[in-house]
Amino acid sequence: MENTFLGCGGGISGGISTVLREENNMAMSSEESSSYPDEAELELGLGLSLGGGGAKSKSKPPLPAVAAAGPWGQYARILTAKDFHSVVSTKESSSSSSSSSVTKTNNNPSCGVKRTAEPSSPPGRSGSSQVVGWPPIRTYRIQSLVNHAKSPMTEEITSALDKCKSNNTIVDKTNIGSNLNRNVAKEKGLLKKPSLFVKVNMDGIPIGRKVDLNAHRCYKTLSQTLDEMFKLSAAVGATRSNAEEQVVMTKPSRLMNVSSEFVLAYEDKEGDWMLVGDVPWDDNTVATVILSGCFLAQ
Amino acid sequence: MQVVWLRSSLALRDLQAFIQHTVVYCKMDPKLQKTKNSSSNSANSPDSTHSLFPFPDEVLERVLSFLHSHKDRSSVSLVCKDWYDAERWTRTKLFIGNCYSVSPEIVARRFPRIKSVTLKGKPRFSDFNLVPQHWGADVHSWLVVFAKVYPFLEELRLKRMTLNDESLKFLATSFPGFKALSLLSCEGFSTDGLKAIATHCKNLTELDIQENGMDDLGGGWLSCFSENCSSLEVLNFASLNSEVSFDALEKLVRRCKSLRILKVNKSITLDQLQQLLVLAPQLIELGTGSFQQELTPLQYEGLGIAFSNCKNLQTLSGFWEDTSLHLPVLYSACPSLTFLNLSYATLRSGELAKIVAHSPNIRRLWVLDTVGDKGLEAVGSSCPFLEELRVFPADPFEQDLHHGVTEAGFLAVSRGCRKLHYVLYFCRQMTNAAVATIVQNCPDFTHFRLCIMNPGERDYLTNEPMDEAFGAVVKTCTNLRRLALSGLLTDLTFEYIGKYAKNLEALSVAFAGSSDRGMQCVLQGCPKLRKLEIRDCPFGNAALLSGIEKYETMRSLWMSACNVTMSACKLLAKEMPRLNVEVMRDEGSDESQADKVYIYRTVAGSRRDAPPFVVTL
Numbered sequence: 028m029e030n031t032f033l034g035c036g037g038g039i040s041g042g043i044s045t046v047l048r049e050e051n052n053m054a055m056s057s058e059e060s061s062s063y064p065d066e067a068e069l070e071l072g073l074g075l076s077l078g079g080g081g082a083k084s085k086s087k088p089p090l091p092a093v094a095a096a097g098p099w100g101q102y103a104r105i106l107t108a109k110d111f112h113s114v115v116s117t118k119e120s121s122s123s124s125s126s127s128s129v130t131k132t133n134n135n136p137s138c139g140v141k142r143t144a145e146p147s148s149p150p151g152r153s154g155s156s157q158v159v160g161w162p163p164i165r166t167y168r169i170q171s172l173v174n175h176a177k178s179p180m181t182e183e184i185t186s187a188l189d190k191c192k193s194n195n196t197i198v199d200k201t202n203i204g205s206n207l208n209r210n211v212a213k214e215k216g217l218l219k220k221p222s223l224f225v226k227v228n229m230d231g232i233p234i235g236r237k238v239d240l241n242a243h244r245c246y247k248t249l250s251q252t253l254d255e256m257f258k259l260s261a262a263v264g265a266t267r268s269n270a271e272e273q274v275v276m277t278k279p280s281r282l283m284n285v286s287s288e289f290v291l292a293y294e295d296k297e298g299d300w301m302l303v304g305d306v307p308w309d310d311n312t313v314a315t316v317i318l319s320g321c322f323l324a325q
Numbered sequence: 326m327q328v329v330w331l332r333s334s335l336a337l338r339d340l341q342a343f344i345q346h347t348v349v350y351c352k353m354d355p356k357l358q359k360t361k362n363s364s365s366n367s368a369n370s371p372d373s374t375h376s377l378f379p380f381p382d383e384v385l386e387r388v389l390s391f392l393h394s395h396k397d398r399s400s401v402s403l404v405c406k407d408w409y410d411a412e413r414w415t416r417t418k419l420f421i422g423n424c425y426s427v428s429p430e431i432v433a434r435r436f437p438r439i440k441s442v443t444l445k446g447k448p449r450f451s452d453f454n455l456v457p458q459h460w461g462a463d464v465h466s467w468l469v470v471f472a473k474v475y476p477f478l479e480e481l482r483l484k485r486m487t488l489n490d491e492s493l494k495f496l497a498t499s500f501p502g503f504k505a506l507s508l509l510s511c512e513g514f515s516t517d518g519l520k521a522i523a524t525h526c527k528n529l530t531e532l533d534i535q536e537n538g539m540d541d542l543g544g545g546w547l548s549c550f551s552e553n554c555s556s557l558e559v560l561n562f563a564s565l566n567s568e569v570s571f572d573a574l575e576k577l578v579r580r581c582k583s584l585r586i587l588k589v590n591k592s593i594t595l596d597q598l599q600q601l602l603v604l605a606p607q608l609i610e611l612g613t614g615s616f617q618q619e620l621t622p623l624q625y626e627g628l629g630i631a632f633s634n635c636k637n638l639q640t641l642s643g644f645w646e647d648t649s650l651h652l653p654v655l656y657s658a659c660p661s662l663t664f665l666n667l668s669y670a671t672l673r674s675g676e677l678a679k680i681v682a683h684s685p686n687i688r689r690l691w692v693l694d695t696v697g698d699k700g701l702e703a704v705g706s707s708c709p710f711l712e713e714l715r716v717f718p719a720d721p722f723e724q725d726l727h728h729g730v731t732e733a734g735f736l737a738v739s740r741g742c743r744k745l746h747y748v749l750y751f752c753r754q755m756t757n758a759a760v761a762t763i764v765q766n767c768p769d770f771t772h773f774r775l776c777i778m779n780p781g782e783r784d785y786l787t788n789e790p791m792d793e794a795f796g797a798v799v800k801t802c803t804n805l806r807r808l809a810l811s812g813l814l815t816d817l818t819f820e821y822i823g824k825y826a827k828n829l830e831a832l833s834v835a836f837a838g839s840s841d842r843g844m845q846c847v848l849q850g851c852p853k854l855r856k857l858e859i860r861d862c863p864f865g866n867a868a869l870l871s872g873i874e875k876y877e878t879m880r881s882l883w884m885s886a887c888n889v890t891m892s893a894c895k896l897l898a899k900e901m902p903r904l905n906v907e908v909m910r911d912e913g914s915d916e917s918q919a920d921k922v923y924i925y926r927t928v929a930g931s932r933r934d935a936p937p938f939v940v941t942l
Contacts, residue, residue, distance in 0.1 A: 158780065158861075159453075159454055159455065160450065160453030160454050160455045160860075161453070161778075161780060161835065162718065162721045162751060162776055162778045163452070163453050163776065163809075163833075163835075164453070164717070164718070164721055164751075165452045165453070165510065165536060166452070166453075166454065166538065167536040167537075167538075167564060168536075168668075168717065169721065171669055172719060172720070172721070
């Protein structure tokens with residue numbers, strides 16, 4: 028498998044991606060991120076992370092979201108102007124006045140992307156960049172939405188679970204004790220199993236998602252969830268008939284096909300990029316292999 | 326001159342009518358006008374041939390004490406000196422829509438007996454990060470004056486103000502009878518400040534903390550309520566996220582028998598909620614905590630029973646991290662609901678349909694656009710009494726058209742909910758024809774806020790601008806008071822607004838218009854306009870200056886990213902000394918450009934606390 032699709036441009040783009048990754052994470056953070064799910068603190072042995080940027084994030088973050096990025100390090104990708112623009116704007120529009128948020132507005136009266144564009148010729152739809160304070164939604168609501176997006180959509184899991192052949196009731200209904208335990212920390216995962224959140228990034232989209240691998244029992248449901256998250260159906264269009272097949276079961280021969288198919292790959296301990304799906308799905312596999320950030324690439 | 330006896334049982338409406346009639350009468354008769362320099366002593370019985378009201382002031386004051394609306398009171402105070410005095414002595418509730426329009430000292434001089442204060446600070450666009458930090462609107466200077474003049478202050482309601490923990494401590498310790506604190510969209514404080522309130526305000530009846538830019542340092546504040554505190558009626562901490570001590574909360578709810586509004590935060594689980602409901606079945610408004618938890622069948626049933634025992638429940642909100650699994654527990658409470666706020670719950674159409682099917686008496690409904698057009702169709706068919714609908718976007722920065730709601734959903738609601746008069750609708754596509762039909766179905770709109778999320782979006786079927794849509798709105802909805810525009814709009818929209826929107830009080834404009842003429846039409850045509858906020862529009866100096874005489878009749882004007890220059894602002898400031906003309910410049914922009922302009926009427930002169938980046942001209 029070639030690495031070209033990962034777009035590692037070497038040190039420079041790695042550097043840029045590092046910076047933006049910080050900002051990405053800032054954008055996603057808010058006061059409530061302190062109660063982010065308890066990710067398995069896995070030492071992932073990132074010997075070879077692509078494109079520089081260091082294996083671990085050095086920053087001591089007041090923002091757990093950045094800490095979450097830590098163990099997984101950074102990886103490079105090709106960044107388009109679109110990425111940059113939307114990232115900056117996203118950061119601005121979700122910046123709050125809490126001290127932990129990174130803003131350049133503290134000393135700078137211009138709190139946003141400078142708009143030199145003519146008001147009478149607003150941005151077109153396809154390449155539309157995000158504008159400060161638009162759409163007009165209060166910061167609080169935006170932060171709530173962002174946090175909601177961070178945890179896997181319950182709906183997806185529910186439907187994914189339903190479709191899965193294996194046992195639906197992953198949820199342990201007999202575990203009354205923990206339910207009644209009033210002092211138990213409130214975690215955001217639906218299931219009582221510890222969540223194993225993995226970062227998933229799609230090529231070309233600056234803001235990634237997280238998927239709870241322990242919420243799934245098979246590749247099918249995982250791929251459906253990812254499909255929903257990244258709206259592959261919308262992007263891909265009518266060519267998709269069977270989402271999971273395309274996402275996961277792509278035969279090697281179709282890899283180089285520049286059609287609208289997507290492949291799901293991950294970086295394992297040795298730093299190799301592997302196609303998801305070869306190894307049988309069981310707990311051991313999940314724990315040891317599918318880690319360090321899955322990466323959807325076109 | 327007729328003498329009119331008033332019964333103390335007079336209905337308020339009749340009283341208002343009487344006073345308004347009297348105001349007109351009095352204004353028409355020059356003999357009854359007193360000059361401002363008149364030194365008539367209001368304590369003595371006024372000369373009956375010159376006074377409208379030949380009774381002791383105590384009677385007038387008693388009559389006027391029935392008036393609560395601050396607008397009515399302002400009218401009353403203009404009648405004559407006696408009425409001005411009587412009014413100022415009887416006013417107990419203060420409403421200040423722009424904290425810089427007046428100073429605390431002026432207020433203190435005029436009104437000696439204030440018990441309740443509502444203060445609003447920053448321009449509304451600060452909610453969307455258009456106003457830099459440290460802009461102002463600090464409440465502390467107000468509190469210092471209030472502590473001296475109104476030691477018996479009971480209520481403080483702040484919106485878009487800045488306050489820090491020191492101010493909250495000061496508030497908590499300076500007013501022994503303090504009862505109600507409401508903070509909406511404020512910033513600068515933390516939960517430590519709330520600790521002070523909980524600790525020191527022994528008679529607290531209301532603590533309402535909503536959507537503030539505050540630091541949540543932990544939930545310990547809730548434990549600061551003393552065990553003697555049993556007076557709480559309103560407790561809203563839904564927007565704080567830290568875990569609070571459930572034990573403390575449970576005890577608080579147990580002893581506050583008058584609790585009628587309880588909105589908890591995400592840290593409260595469903596089974597904890599059930600316990601609270603059992604303790605407080607008298608609740609009128611409930612905000613749930615996290616709605617996502619695995620419940621045993623027994624717990625599930627218990628929750629359902631708890632809800633059904635809340636016979637007075639009218640409002641439901643919360644639903645953080647919802648799961649559709651548990652929504653049926655609500656069904657027993659739904660029939661009595663009038664306000665359902667599901668705007669943090671990512672429901673799909675089917676789930677919403679089921680809920681609204683159980684909620685036929687809903688008057689106000691807030692949802693996320695995940696419910697889709699199909700969900701809104703269900704609303705249209707299930708909620709004939711709906712008056713207010715707000716549809717928020719779940720994914721505001723997503724360009725994909727396949728998500729959210731369209732004109733179809735709005736149409737469906739308008740067909741079934743003829744009483745709709747308030748709408749806030751975020752969508753990605755709209756047509757002129759749809760809006761025209763909608764307002765024909767619902768001509769009583771008072772608040773029409775349509776946000777087509779891509780700036781400058783056209784009618785997606787005809788590819789025309791959206792002028793005719795808003796034209797239809799202002800032509801048909803004669804009671805329209807608030808309007809927010811979006812989509813591609815030319816000056817024609819503003820011509821329509823100026824021509825037809827005669828009751829319009831608040832207008833919000835973004836990425837619209839073709840020339841100065843647009844803004845001019847509005848300024849010249851809308852007699853009741855009070856608030857105008859404009860961003861990213863091609864309105865320049867001519868437009869700004871066309872309203873030179875209008876701005877004193879308005880609360881404020883905001884213009885940002887338009888074509889206004891400093892010279893025009895300076896001219897405006899020079900001509901109108903009772904306006905504050907404040908300019909903020911973006912970094913790196915031309916010296917002559919006035920990037921952000923905020924103009925408001927004031928009797929307090931230019932503000933003394935303006936930060937360096939705010940230039941008052």
